[in-house]
Amino acid sequence: MKNQRKGPKTAWSAHSALLPMGLVVLIGYVASILWTVRISFSNSKMLPKSDWAGITQYLKLFANERWAGALIHMVQLGVFFILSALVLGFLLAVFIDQKVRLEGIFRTIYLYSYAISFVACGVVWQWMFNPTLGIQRSLQS
Numbered sequence: 617m618k619n620q621r622k623g624p625k626t627a628w629s630a631h632s633a634l635l636p637m638g639l640v641v642l643i644g645y646v647a648s649i650l651w652t653v654r655i656s657f658s659n660s661k662m663l664p665k666s667d668w669a670g671i672t673q674y675l676k677l678f679a680n681e682r683w684a685g686a687l688i689h690m691v692q693l694g695v696f697f698i699l700s701a702l703v704l705g706f707l708l709a710v711f712i713d714q715k716v717r718l719e720g721i722f723r724t725i726y727l728y729s730y731a732i733s734f735v736a737c738g739v740v741w742q743w744m745f746n747p748t749l750g751i752q753r754s755l756q757s
Contacts, residue, residue: 662754 659669677683711722744750 655664656673657669657671658665659667659673708722708726712719712726716722745752747753
């Protein structure tokens with residue numbers, strides 16, 4: 617079988633097929649990041665306002681004594697969570713790969729974490745859109 621090189625026409629068509637997804641990324645991700653940065657410079661509390669406040673919100677944040685403690689706790693939690701997840705994941709992978717006595721239980725523990733995230737996400741969305749408890753109730757009151 618010959619090694620055929622793809623011409624520039626094929627490469628151009630492949631890149632043009634990626635163009636819609638690139639636009640979605642630009643509009644969806646980058647625009648939402650820019651919108652969030654813009655809103656952070658306003659006096660918004662619950663709903664976004666278009667009044668310009670400059671860096672006053674950031675000055676209030678950095679002047680708050682709880683900010684440094686919260687930042688330290690966030691870093692500690694992040695480091696602890698990442699390290700424990702790596703260690704636990706590595707150990708589960710080793711136990712699943714080896715022929716150990718309780719391999720079925722280790723596989724269940726490993727796959728349970730995937731299933732529980734979908735269940736938790738569904739429950740949170742259900743609570744958020746509940747007309748008596750969720751976002752609708754907050755906005756109505």
